[in-house]
Amino acid sequence: MEYLLEVKNLTKRFGGLVAVNNVSMGVKEGEVVGLLGDNGAGKSTLIKMVSGVYRPDGGKIFFMGKEVIIDSPMKAISIAIETLYQDLALAENLNAYSNIFLGREKLKKVLKFINVLDNDYMLKESKGVLDRLEIEIPSLRNRISMLSGGQRQAVAISRSIYWNAKLLIMDEPTAALGVTEQKKVLDLIRLLRSQGIGIIVISHQLYDVFSVADRLVIMRRGEKVAERNIKETNPDEIVSLIVGAEKVSEKICPADRD
Amino acid sequence: MNNNKNSTLSVSQRLQSILAKNWAILFTLIIILIFSFTGKRFFQLANFQNILHLSTIYLLLTASETFVIITGGIDLSVGFVMGLSSVLSAKIIELLHAANFPPALSISIGSIVALIVCIIPGLINGVLITKYKVPPFIATLGMMGIANGMALIISEGFPVAYLPRVLPNIGNSYLIYILPGKAISFFSKPKGIAGEEIKELIRIIPNSLIFISIIIFILWHILKNTKFGQHTYAIGGSMDAAVRAGINTNKHLIIIYVLSSFLAGLAGVFYVFQTGIGIYTSFGAMYELLAIAGVVIGGASLMGGKGGIIGSVIGVFLLGVIENGLHLSGVDPFFRYIAVGLILIVAVIIDQSFPDLL
Numbered sequence A: 001m002e003y004l005l006e007v008k009n010l011t012k013r014f015g016g017l018v019a020v021n022n023v024s025m026g027v028k029e030g031e032v033v034g035l036l037g038d039n040g041a042g043k044s045t046l047i048k049m050v051s052g053v054y055r056p057d058g059g060k061i062f063f064m065g066k067e068v069i070i071d072s073p074m075k076a077i078s079i080a081i082e083t084l085y086q087d088l089a090l091a092e093n094l095n096a097y098s099n100i101f102l103g104r105e106k107l108k109k110v111l112k113f114i115n116v117l118d119n120d121y122m123l124k125e126s127k128g129v130l131d132r133l134e135i136e137i138p139s140l141r142n143r144i145s146m147l148s149g150g151q152r153q154a155v156a157i158s159r160s161i162y163w164n165a166k167l168l169i170m171d172e173p174t175a176a177l178g179v180t181e182q183k184k185v186l187d188l189i190r191l192l193r194s195q196g197i198g199i200i201v202i203s204h205q206l207y208d209v210f211s212v213a214d215r216l217v218i219m220r221r222g223e224k225v226a227e228r229n230i231k232e233t234n235p236d237e238i239v240s241l242i243v244g245a246e247k248v249s250e251k252i253c254p255a256d257r258d
Numbered sequence B: 001m002n003n004n005k006n007s008t009l010s011v012s013q014r015l016q017s018i019l020a021k022n023w024a025i026l027f028t029l030i031i032i033l034i035f036s037f038t039g040k041r042f043f044q045l046a047n048f049q050n051i052l053h054l055s056t057i058y059l060l061l062t063a064s065e066t067f068v069i070i071t072g073g074i075d076l077s078v079g080f081v082m083g084l085s086s087v088l089s090a091k092i093i094e095l096l097h098a099a100n101f102p103p104a105l106s107i108s109i110g111s112i113v114a115l116i117v118c119i120i121p122g123l124i125n126g127v128l129i130t131k132y133k134v135p136p137f138i139a140t141l142g143m144m145g146i147a148n149g150m151a152l153i154i155s156e157g158f159p160v161a162y163l164p165r166v167l168p169n170i171g172n173s174y175l176i177y178i179l180p181g182k183a184i185s186f187f188s189k190p191k192g193i194a195g196e197e198i199k200e201l202i203r204i205i206p207n208s209l210i211f212i213s214i215i216i217f218i219l220w221h222i223l224k225n226t227k228f229g230q231h232t233y234a235i236g237g238s239m240d241a242a243v244r245a246g247i248n249t250n251k252h253l254i255i256i257y258v259l260s261s262f263l264a265g266l267a268g269v270f271y272v273f274q275t276g277i278g279i280y281t282s283f284g285a286m287y288e289l290l291a292i293a294g295v296v297i298g299g300a301s302l303m304g305g306k307g308g309i310i311g312s313v314i315g316v317f318l319l320g321v322i323e324n325g326l327h328l329s330g331v332d333p334f335f336r337y338i339a340v341g342l343i344l345i346v347a348v349i350i351d352q353s354f355p356d357l358l
């Protein structure tokens, strides 16, 4: 199958530092790719070039078979690439459905010429997308500040999905969550995959990644050092790839990492 | 797991949060009750209309400050922009009046020019704050000085006083006048009444109330029901979220500061209609602080993200009732400052203790 997103030879420098060096990778529809690597390996920088935060210094990005120039976050969103950052970027003082529609509010006319927010419509649509994702939130009228970490994550994901994301990029989606909520987010990722969405997950939690990813891409010091199908590898091998061959002999226990 | 904070609130917690949310209204009702006993001629239609009439400029300044504070900013220049607008409109009206222009024309030209000019301070504030990342406090503090200086230059330090006499008539008239059993008229006193009859005249609904009601309704609508209002709250709640949702936050903030200084300009023009003269804002008048106090009493947080027009109106009304009630109760006017200060502290404490209130 053809790639949904494919990046070829992407390079990004910050002054003298080469944060991402000549990296190529791809994601298919309905596939979860885990992006792994130590702190500073260049994972975030790589995905930020796809989500329009940084412009690459070299290389090309193809989306749905066509080369695309992603020069702003808005551009990425407009071609259905949605990114979930760790801090989620929700307005805590607004309710769940207002956040799902933030910046793209649905309006209706009263007295034929005054545009007002169509709250009923936004509430109904938001309920629809949450149902589709099998997410339960007590009330969509509740402000975000009243929701738990997992529920916030769910709202942020719903927002992306509602706006028809084809590719969802998640940078450390479970980092701030409790164990039960981590499970829920992982379930959600599986559900999205079954609905044909391509997903890139960055995570430090190796076992989380193993439980949802189809394929792993491992980066070290800005370079892609390996790519493995999940069925043909195991956590030990991945750890040794992350830390580098020279350290494998030291037998770092996976549980000690992070 | 903390799934639903709402349903886990106990009855007493709910009661507390209802009290905290509505304390300003309750407090206003209580002091109205107290002043009804202590104040001479306090509990009368005429007096309440008077409080509303005198609150008009505060309502305008507080409404403008409401928008700014919800975004997490502050506008210290409103009081002096109001003074600038007042002397500028009055000066133009005075010059045209002296050149024998008809009053309606000179008043219209003066008012419109002043309103347009008052967009400029807001524009400069907005550009400084968004493009040059000057903190709102500093940018608008600078503008406060500039507006004050301009007003003093235009007025040469004196009230602008030679204005058409119809001006204060418009500003101080009522919609309905009733001379019980004898006459009723609209917008001006029944013709040919004098002496003792004036005392019997009942005046209902000041023009200023109609004017301010329309403005407040429009502003309430914008903040509550429109995309612009929604984005105002979003910016105050999380600038990051607003940016990433594709909101043009710089443009939005510039419009907010322009709106703020336009409303301050409107207050200045209204002031001319109310008093019949144009006068610069004196130092120590503290309009901006009273406006900020009104907003905070109304439930806003200086951190941004919350507050509203209705709350701010209640805040202004509370301050107006205090000033009027203390005065009619024969309390030294200096105590008013202390009262305002104490209430402001209460408001901030309540905001801090109940962060979840909106």
Ligand SMILES: Nc1ncnc2c1ncn2[C@@H]1O[C@H](COP(=O)(O)OP(=O)(O)O)[C@@H](O)[C@H]1O
Binding pocket: A014, A017, A018, A019, A037, A038, A039, A040, A041, A042, A043, A044, A045, A046
């Ligand atoms: N905006 C930036 N300016 C300068 N250096 C940066 C910037 N962003 C990242 N880097 C550097 O690039 C390297 C890769 O960072 P990053 O992509 O954040 O790694 P990861 O997400 O894998 O932890 C690091 O050395 C980091 O310090």
Ligand SMILES: [Mg+2]
Binding pocket: A043, A044, A045
């Ligand atoms: Mg990172």
